[in-house]
Amino acid sequence: MTKNSGVKCSVQQCKHNENEQYCNLQTIQIGTHEQNPKMDQCTDCQSFELK
């Protein structure tokens, strides 16, 4: 696995996060669970997978 220095992430529970707060994936998908998102809490990393 190689870290993607362009994607910082602090979600330690994700299996793609093994490298000093960076994501291992080359690309990630971001989405929302809200109909009308207005703040950062409304967005989700949809590439998350539990370790």
Ligand code: SF4
């Ligand atoms: S897939 Fe998403 S949640 Fe997982 S390490 Fe990458 S950016 Fe973080």
